[in-house]
Amino acid sequence: MKKIALAVHGGAGTILKSRMTMELENEYRSGLRAALEAGWTILQRGGMSLDATEAAVVELENNPLFNAGRGAVFTHDGRNEMDASIMDGATRNAGAVAFVRNVKNPIKLARLVMEQTEHILLAGAGANEFAREMNVESATDEYFFTDFRYQQLLEARRQHKIQLDHTADEPELIEESESPKTKSQIPNPKSQIGTVGAVACDVRGNLAAATSTGGMTNKKYGRVGDTPLVGAGTYADNNTCAVSCTGHGEFFMLAVAAYDVAARMKYKNSGLIEAALETVDYLRDIGGEGGLIAVDARGNVALPFNSEGMYRGFVNSDGEIIVEIYR
Amino acid sequence: MKKIALAVHGGAGTILKSRMTMELENEYRSGLRAALEAGWTILQRGGMSLDATEAAVVELENNPLFNAGRGAVFTHDGRNEMDASIMDGATRNAGAVAFVRNVKNPIKLARLVMEQTEHILLAGAGANEFAREMNVESATDEYFFTDFRYQQLLEARRQHKIQLDHTADEPELIEESESPKTKSQIPNPKSQIGTVGAVACDVRGNLAAATSTGGMTNKKYGRVGDTPLVGAGTYADNNTCAVSCTGHGEFFMLAVAAYDVAARMKYKNSGLIEAALETVDYLRDIGGEGGLIAVDARGNVALPFNSEGMYRGFVNSDGEIIVEIYR
Numbered sequence: 282m283k284k285i286a287l288a289v290h291g292g293a294g295t296i297l298k299s300r301m302t303m304e305l306e307n308e309y310r311s312g313l314r315a316a317l318e319a320g321w322t323i324l325q326r327g328g329m330s331l332d333a334t335e336a337a338v339v340e341l342e343n344n345p346l347f348n349a350g351r352g353a354v355f356t357h358d359g360r361n362e363m364d365a366s367i368m369d370g371a372t373r374n375a376g377a378v379a380f381v382r383n384v385k386n387p388i389k390l391a392r393l394v395m396e397q398t399e400h401i402l403l404a405g406a407g408a409n410e411f412a413r414e415m416n417v418e419s420a421t422d423e424y425f426f427t428d429f430r431y432q433q434l435l436e437a438r439r440q441h442k443i444q445l446d447h448t449a450d451e452p453e454l455i456e457e458s459e460s461p462k463t464k465s466q467i468p469n470p471k472s473q474i475g476t477v478g479a480v481a482c483d484v485r486g487n488l489a490a491a492t493s494t495g496g497m498t499n500k501k502y503g504r505v506g507d508t509p510l511v512g513a514g515t516y517a518d519n520n521t522c523a524v525s526c527t528g529h530g531e532f533f534m535l536a537v538a539a540y541d542v543a544a545r546m547k548y549k550n551s552g553l554i555e556a557a558l559e560t561v562d563y564l565r566d567i568g569g570e571g572g573l574i575a576v577d578a579r580g581n582v583a584l585p586f587n588s589e590g591m592y593r594g595f596v597n598s599d600g601e602i603i604v605e606i607y608r
Numbered sequence: 609m610k611k612i613a614l615a616v617h618g619g620a621g622t623i624l625k626s627r628m629t630m631e632l633e634n635e636y637r638s639g640l641r642a643a644l645e646a647g648w649t650i651l652q653r654g655g656m657s658l659d660a661t662e663a664a665v666v667e668l669e670n671n672p673l674f675n676a677g678r679g680a681v682f683t684h685d686g687r688n689e690m691d692a693s694i695m696d697g698a699t700r701n702a703g704a705v706a707f708v709r710n711v712k713n714p715i716k717l718a719r720l721v722m723e724q725t726e727h728i729l730l731a732g733a734g735a736n737e738f739a740r741e742m743n744v745e746s747a748t749d750e751y752f753f754t755d756f757r758y759q760q761l762l763e764a765r766r767q768h769k770i771q772l773d774h775t776a777d778e779p780e781l782i783e784e785s786e787s788p789k790t791k792s793q794i795p796n797p798k799s800q801i802g803t804v805g806a807v808a809c810d811v812r813g814n815l816a817a818a819t820s821t822g823g824m825t826n827k828k829y830g831r832v833g834d835t836p837l838v839g840a841g842t843y844a845d846n847n848t849c850a851v852s853c854t855g856h857g858e859f860f861m862l863a864v865a866a867y868d869v870a871a872r873m874k875y876k877n878s879g880l881i882e883a884a885l886e887t888v889d890y891l892r893d894i895g896g897e898g899g900l901i902a903v904d905a906r907g908n909v910a911l912p913f914n915s916e917g918m919y920r921g922f923v924n925s926d927g928e929i930i931v932e933i934y935r
Contacts, residue, residue, distance in 0.1 A: 373862055373894070374862070375861075379731065379832070380731070380732070398829070399858065400829065400858060401858050401861050401862065402831070402832040402861070403831055403832070404706065404707070404731055404732065404832050405707070405731065405732045406732075407829035407830020408829065408830050410829060410830075411829045502727065502730045502735065502737060502738045503733060503734025503737075504727045504730055504734065505706070505730070505731050510837060510839075511840075511861050511862060511864065512837075512839045512864035512867065513838075531726065534702075534728050534729070534838050534839070535700055535701065535702060535728065535838060537838065537839035537843075537867040540839065540864040540867060540868075540871075541871070544867075544868070544871035544875055545875055547875075548871055548872055548876040549875040549876070567700070
């Protein structure tokens with residue numbers, strides 16, 4: 282019987298303690314704790330890592346504080362479009378969805394793509410059609426409406442800015458690309474980065490990773506980030522590790538960040554913690570703010586980030602839940 | 609001054625010599641040759657690898673024989689939806705589009721995403737809106753209509769099958785997923801696999817890769833394959849290699865195939881040819897039929913594939929154009 286392990290994240294970025302109230306901080310902490318409890322219960326009774334990561338992400342999707350599921354931010358035209366992906370380290374099969382609307386738990390739909398189709402990534406209207414055929418639980422626009430997120434959209438629209446991420450009360454905004462510019466000229470995002478994720482190792486040593494997001498406030502042009510992309514936002518292989526990323530998605534895509542951790546273990550024989558740190562350092566070097574969570578089949582856990590903070594938590598070897606926000 | 613290098617592909621799969629007429633074979637060969645000439649002219653006069661790969665792919669997109677641009681296959685609802693991506697090995701920046709319609713050369717739009725936005729991947733209606741704002745050359749439905757492709761759709765619909773790829777006159781079809789099944793139960797695709805791509809090294813040792821496709825005949829649900837995904841279908845980094853893939857996209861996504869070649873060079877110190885072969889062998893092991901083309905900054909070229917054939921070509925060290933189809 283292998284050592285079980287579980288870690289979750291709820292986004293990374295500049296999380297200034299000075300701007301955080303004790304009450305809000307406690308809400309974030311209890312949200313992360315609830316996700317860990319949901320996953321850990323499954324792992325402890327001998328359940329699958331795939332079920333544990335899905336259950337943990339569902340908890341975070343159902344919590345309006347995090348930018349995923351219910352708490353998804355608004356696009357430019359006032360919609361909630363969500364992305365999610367899940368990967369099974371035992372079969373190295375994966376499923377993902379992009380731009381789904383009115384689906385209560387996008388991570389469940391991603392899993393159905395993995396298990397019920399021959400595809401990996403379904404997007405837009407097609408993904409919504411698949412959701413209807415699969416009878417996944419839907420939710421109304423009102424369910425996804427949170428006044429806090431809507432005020433963020435109005436503010437971003439007013440300033441003609443897109444917002445990479447949020448929840449800090451005065452996040453810096455990224456200028457909207459009215460005057461075209463290359464990615465290298467983008468100011469570093471200083472607000473929080475909204476994604477949730479979970480990674481797990483079960484008693485059989487099977488690994489899994491799951492990631493879900495509500496994208497960027499005021500986003501246009503059908504931008505796809507790293508969350509629904511196998512290798513960028515999510516990756517799992519029993520022989521190396523399971524990884525879920527959170528950060529400025531474009532840089533995680535260019536770095537192929539989640540698979541990069543696995544490749545360092547596979548081809549350079551790095552350990553999990555060393556490989557995860559090296560990938561996050563590389564991301565910092567190219568301007569990619571954020572972090573990741575990772576586990577290996579020995580039950581090791583890594584939670585490195587290069588931003589000011591990352592909502593994160595894991596269960597230690599004594600079965601104790603540890604939740605952290607700042608460095 | 610570095611050794612310049614260029615390679616192109618026009619898809620891989622079962623290309624049975626017995627079913628190929630001499631006339632058709634000559635048309636394929638001259639299409640590949642025209643693409644190589646377009647790219648080589650640019651490289652020879654000291655131009656950028658990025659321009660050379662774009663020019664080569666534009667030639668293939670304009671040729672109705674290949675499943676990209678003009679020759680794009682039809683989706684289930686009789687539309688032409690195209691994907692493309694391009695990556696610059698010098699800056700490690702990239703751009704990509706998915707599901708674009710009525711854009712004459714999707715590879716040009718992918719490059720505009722790279723150079724004119726802070727994003728990497730734009731999809732669907734948003735990508736089309738971006739195309740209009742950028743004033744890229746559009747083309748009518750008639751431009752994309754080829755009777756050959758339309759007959760393929762009618763045949764696929766009649767048989768309730770999706771067709772991964774085509775151009776062989778009697779390709780085996782993949783069963784449509786009416787009864788759900790996992791990817792491991794999918795019969796191996798035995799028809800041709802429709803993608804085009806180019807990789808190049810210019811006189812400054814800068815690498816670039818570009819890939820474009822018209823997707824799968826009769827596809828539904830907004831399926832996204834490997835072509836628009838950095839790391840899966842396309843990757844370029846001056847420190848390692850430039851790679852463009854063609855094959856059963858789902859497996860190339862799970863293998864993170866294009867980046868896997870680079871990772872083997874970076875972390876295991878494999879040479880280009882060894883790394884490219886190992887990735888294609890790994891793909892074969894997991895059931896992923898297809899191949900890839902790759903160059904490094906020394907001007908080495910690799911064109912491995914695990915299928916019966918791959919439309920491919922390169923320019924050798926004497927400046928001679930070599931075009932091949934079969935093993």
